[in-house]
Amino acid sequence: MTQSQITRSRVMRRIGVAVAATIAISTLASTGSQAASNPSAPKYGGEVKVGIFDTFPGFCVGNNPANSALMATRTVYETLFEKTRGNDFVGLLAKSASVSADLKTWTVELRPGIKFHNGEAFNAAAAVTNFMNSSGMNFLGVAATKGPAAATAAYGHTLGTAVPFQSNVLKATAVGETTVVYSLDRPQNDFLGTLYASGRGFVRAPAQLIDKTTCSGTPIGTGPFKAVSFTTDEMIVAKNAEYWRKDPVTGNKLPYIDKITFTNIKESSSRQAAVQRGAIDAAMFSGASEGQYIQALRKQKQLVEYKSPAEYYPSLWLNQGKPGSPFKSKNARLAVLSCIDRVNWVKTRTKGEGVVSKSLVGPNNIMYTTSGFQKYSVEEAKKYVEAYKAETGATELAFAGPTDTSSVSVGNAKFFQTMMAKCGIKYDFVTEEGAVIIGKAFNPSPAAGSHYNAYDSIAILLFEGTDTTFNLPFVLTNGFASTSKNPLAGIFRTSIGSILGLNHHSNTDVDKLFYEGQAAQSKALAASKYKAGTALLQTEAIMGATFYFSYELFAGKSLGGIGKTPIELKKTQRLMTNWGIDWAGVYKTK
Amino acid sequence: MSSLLKIDGMSVTFATPRGNLRAVNDVTIELLQGESLGVVGESGSGKTVLSRATMGLLPGTATRTGTITYNGKVISELPKDEVRELWGTGMAMIFQDPMTALNPVRRIGSQLTESLTVRLGMDKKAAKLKAIELLKRVRIPDPESMLRKFPYQLSGGMRQRIMIAIAVSCEPELLFADEPTTALDVTVQAQVLDLITELRKESNMAMILVTHDLGVVAGHTDKIAVMYAGDVVEYAPTRQLFSNMKMPYTEALLKSIPRLETPTGSRLPVIEGRLPDPTKNEPGCPFANRCPYVQDKCRAEKPPLKDAGNNHFYRCWFPIGGEK
Amino acid sequence: MAGSGKAHMRPDGDTVLTVEDLTVEFKLGKDKIVKAVSGVSFDLVRGETLAVVGESGCGKSTLGKAILQLPKPNSGSVNFLSTELTTLGKKELRDMRPAMQMIFQDPVSSLDPRLPVSEVLAEPLRVWKRGNQVEIDAKIDELLNAVNLDPKVVRDRRSYEFSGGQCQRISIARALALDPTMIICDEPVSALDVSVQAQILNLLQDMKDRYGLTLMFISHDLAVVKAVSTRVMVMYLGKVCEVAPPDELYQNTKHHYTRALVASVPIPDPERPISSGFIQGEPPSPMNPPSGCRFRTRCPAASEKCAAEEPQLREVAVGHFVACHHPIEE
């Protein structure tokens, strides 16, 4: 299991919807309040440097920046909704939302008077344009009349990976200036999660979306900062003087800071040293692979730690669809999943920063259940290996998986290899650049003789949060339901729809349980359906998990106001997530 | 004529990985003003070391003993900087290989005027005029254009002329010429030797001409020192040496030179054997095991430098024609 | 002077080698052609020693190598033992090689420093499969004895343990190994001290007598040449000036260049200083030789005719040939 893929994966930033508000506020909320004990009035001006650990691939719908790069991107783009610390939704660009009784029509009211950085008005039409782009509807329209090549030419090089997440939407309609109506295919109680989301729900200026040549290089949003320049490893943003938000408590105009530079500092030790020394004002870290740095930084009195909830659940995906993969056999899957020494993994690889998994997701998630979860036992694993050999006539249980080139990932792969060897399982790893791995794991049009997912197994972070909207497309047999009336379903069910389920299983009982959960009118019913689905995934050994973890931001005391500026009174957005903090209310104390 | 240079009991030793190598042994030589001395010997005889040691141009691994008196002043004990004052203006040197003795990356003009400006303090213009005059003196046609040339553009004879011009530029009193014509063709050699002699006569310059060729020294020197294995084995005025040589080695050397008069097909006399190992200090005459007249005494004891009168010295127990 | 012609050829003699109109040119980049040897003709009669004399750049060494086809000459014919070498194929030429051998100027460079003497001498014998190991060993001892080296002492030593003279002895032994008919000696003694020089010259004479060799002796030193040769050919800038037996050449010099050469030889006699009076300057570049007689730019007797017309070799006395429009009159 290679966790740093996890942290680095450029896939699928997810959406979450709070159907059940079971999540406690971040345990570290008190840590955040340390800043409050150091009160200083917000000041305008100043420049800030931030260290991150992902690269910037570009800013169009098709570009999917990873976690920490999203933190930079969200200073330029905003979403319709944000999630609160109470796991509720608060409108950001939207004001409010309402749903019909059959859970199939969602009406969203937008905030009026917001303008994009280029002066364009943000209104219902702009919101629909964004939806049409990210859902693939526009692409389809051109493709239908002029062919796919023309569609590609018109809409940039790739479609956004948001397509399967929005597969349940049949149509979005602008009603007047500020109202958008979304018509759904199936009933869905957690639809708003689709409009939130790390990156997938970003709202871009229509002018940017139309021009495919500048789309990925010229981000134009509504956010507190305007993009100045970017390279693969650096993004510079400057204050948007026209920003719409005001601090609801003090009435101050936002943002405070003039300029922020986000730099990718891939090497953890360098990032740690830089923030510790004050060369940068803040740096983000991942609990999955950077435990020792987080622990070292915690001892630094001049730094403040901002920690996300432990809601990131990496998992091991076993590919049943690929020719030559052993995992068509349940015995093989059981053997591998019984061979995961989670306790020592957490100790050795995360330096104690992770939490040992007892389910595919953490206890904060509505899907959480320990039922059917495969426990660590070398003896059991060996028995399954024997059973696998007897069943298939194979001489050994052998499989391969990718790892990216970072030393942490290679270390993880090595650890995994040794672990598997103890159970008599042969594991080979292939080192490839993260982006290449993602490309080959989620391959919409594989060459003849190969498979959508090129790997026997892949360890990757796909599950997160407290709800299911973001997790669902990955566990279902297809991102587009077989009964879907979505006009895209026809052409995308084979490619885009099927690539998300990395394990390529064919158990439609899973689909059924999760769809029932989404259609449930009560939280309790939804939870029971989801848990049953998770239990089924665990019993059938469709995928496995090792641990879960949180993200951290360390900032010097020169930064004030982090997590102090709610979007609306009493509706404070989350302090820290995998896509960082909200920079609008941050100011320099010196 | 007064004494210009006096070398008294000079020895030179090199520290080598195989031990101390004695290159020059207890050499005593005197040179008058305007006089020319030929130092003759085969390779390994120490003739080149002798000339460089006299001038003080030895590498750091060498040790020199003995006294050198120049113009009545003992220069062997002087610090290097003061000796250097004499170089160029008092003593100058020309080298064997005109290909390597001129700096390949600097123009003839700058090499020629360097000592004029640095040593004589001339200004550039005067130095250039003087350089042109020097080039004329060494019979170089079109001297102006020559100043702008690089050494590679010249023939061997031309380069040797340039080198001579550089050496005589500060009107030295003593010229060391180390095999100045060995690298040249015979017809050119004759021209260069004549040129040197002419220049010497013009300015009453003394010269030490180092060569392996008795034929070269015969016509161009006043006296000759024959060297063998670091020793001066015979030292005499030129005519005296050729007409009345005392040393068997000198005789053997002279005989082994092929001459135009040698009848075709006749056998040439040879010197058998080899030079003694310069790192070992063996007793006896170093020429003993090659000498046709060798006797037991030669092997046991090294002969001292003997005086035959008429400024004729030799190092032999049993000289040709007997002792005086 | 310095002309062409074949008057000096002896077609009736027992010739070992006949060279006609041999030309060798080297290309040094575009339009830069060194005319090293230009239309030289001569022959070698069995048992004679022909000396080729001239200053550096006159083409004498190139001539020697061109005869051995190392490399092949640009034009002209080389007839060795009635076989035309220039047109031979690789294989046939190789078969001719044992009969013609060469000794080089630099005694140290002509021996492979890594090989012991026995290997140096065994190489040609092995290449030509002259006997088994025992026979080869015997031959090596014989050769070393012939050049006055004690086989017991020298067999296993390498070239750098020897003096120049000893190296040259080994080279001679190697050249003798294949019982050649002709040996070309390219300045074999010019890198040696005078005392050693005499040893080698004597040795060459001995070997010539002992093995009935025909020698071509290339040298810049007239005095050395005088000692060994039976016939002398003077070259200047790739052309032949004068051909004569040595005594005739020195006593009855006809060519102005030969006279200058003779006069320039340093004589170890204070009463007879060398003279530079006859010619001045240095030879012109072989890339751009003068028209007509190539010596005319330095010749005291040059006339307009010399520039216009190339002199041909003609006989001025018995066996004495000169290429000059205005030969020296007695």
Next chain:
Amino acid sequence: MSSTEQIATTDIAPVQKARKKRPFGFYLAGFWVALILFLAVFGDFLPGPQWDESFYDSLGVAPFHQSHILGTTLDGYDMYSGLVHGARLSVFVALVAVIVGGAIGTVIGVASAYFRGKIDVVITMAFNIMLSIPNLVLSLALISVLAYSDENNPASTTRRVGVLMLSLTIVIIPILGRIARGATLQWSSREFVLASKSMGTTNFTIIRKHILPNVAPAILAIGFLAIGSVIIVEGSLAVLGIGVPGGGSWGSMLANGRGNIAFSPWEVYLPAGAIALTVISCNWFGDYVRKALDQRESKI
């Protein structure tokens, strides 16, 4: 005739055997190289912890620990057995690349310089082209292409090590080839080659008997230096994440430990020291051979 028989034999200078007092560095470098070679060959038979086993209870212990003599990494891998195992990979990769690349380069370089003409022009050009791309970039490009794994045959560790060696070999060819060419040019102009030719020796024999033995020391000298640079290039590739996969080589150890330098600096210092010592030793030998060669050349 005045010359006596056998004259030339009596006056052969007795062989001057230079006192073989080798510098201290010779023994130091020799000891280190011998140690590394010994570990590379017999490392597996020596007692000690598994190199690829993570010791959960001893994460990041400092050197001189009772069961981990050189300590462990922050991830619990034993440093001593890692270094021993790394010796094998690093040395093996370097030796194979230099020996194979050197052999090919020598053959090409010697042939090119010996036969001259058009072949020489083409080969010189080819060398220049290859040398025009910096070592590291060339091996990066080669590895990224050659070790590309399509979905049906993921590049296995063995294949990647093979590709790594192949790439480094390709990098070595022009470097040693050029040295071989230069040395051959110099040697083939010596007269003994001409002498051998004039005796009818075939070109092949001349190359085998005269050129190769004389060119060999120069190649050996540069070959030692090349081993050092290959070890460095391999380390650099590892730092870039594409060295010997699985983190076995010294370079990979250093790359893996790089992030932990503030916590367990021995993870960096030990492999860096091993690399530096080996490179110093190789350079030292290269220098020694070159100096010996210079001395011999000056004698010749």
Next chain:
Amino acid sequence: METIRMIFKRIVLLSTVVVIATFLLSLLMRLLPGDPAAVLVPNAPEELRALIREETGLSKGIFGYYWQWLSGMLQGDFGKYYLNGGYRPVSEVLKKCLPPSLFLILYAQIVALALSIPLGLISAYKENSRFDRITSSVLFTAVSIPAFASGIILSLIFAVQLGWVDPIGYESPFGNPVEHFKLMILPVTSLAIGLTSSYTRLLRTDVIATLKEDYVTMAASKGISNKRVLWKHVFRPSSTTLLTSAALNMGGLIGGTIIVEIIFVIPGIGYEIAYSIGARQIVAMQTLIALVSFAYVFFNSTVDLITNITDPRTRERRV
């Protein structure tokens, strides 16, 4: 005339080498198994791949592709990054990444030359002295420490533990010159260590050889001061080798900075090369490598040409 012809010949040779090298690179790219467009954009639909094949010329066979790439280069179109759906012109990346690399190389060269010229001259002049032996052994050790090790260790000591400078980053000299130089200290040092060693050794050897030349003795025999002999007669002919090697390193260093740029997070061309290779952006990679090899060949030829014109010795060889 002679010189102009020589320059012309050089240009022809230079272009030939670069064209062949880049063509071989394209050929190498085509050795990749499978569809090169799939390598560029692994998760794109077939339609998009077709489009990219068309755009890059990959659809036209090796010669067509190469011709399209080459003519694009000549017209200033350096190709694109196709990573992750979006694309960015390589020229845009180059504008950003060239200056840091050039500054880095320039400083490393200046530092290395400034140190090695006096060190080399003095240790050659005092050959086998204590100074010479100490300098030699220190430099010998230094040259054996790879840049990645020295970089990491320097950064640990001076940035992390002592905190004198920032461990990583790059600042433009025009925006913040002080910070620019401070940030450059460590990377320049780790690059310059090896360079200084090799330059000093080179110069030392060369000066020792030159000191033995007759013309140096000749110059000394004129009675001019040692200093003058050393600078006017020894240094100048010896410096040719040094400067040649320094200039050759300019090209080589562009590649050699990869490691240093990665360790110190300097957004230079080495960094971009490593990135494009890792991300299998073969078009961008081909362009970047072509530029480096062009730089190398260009510096190589220019230096050769300059020494040809200025150093009479090479002319001598030619004649």
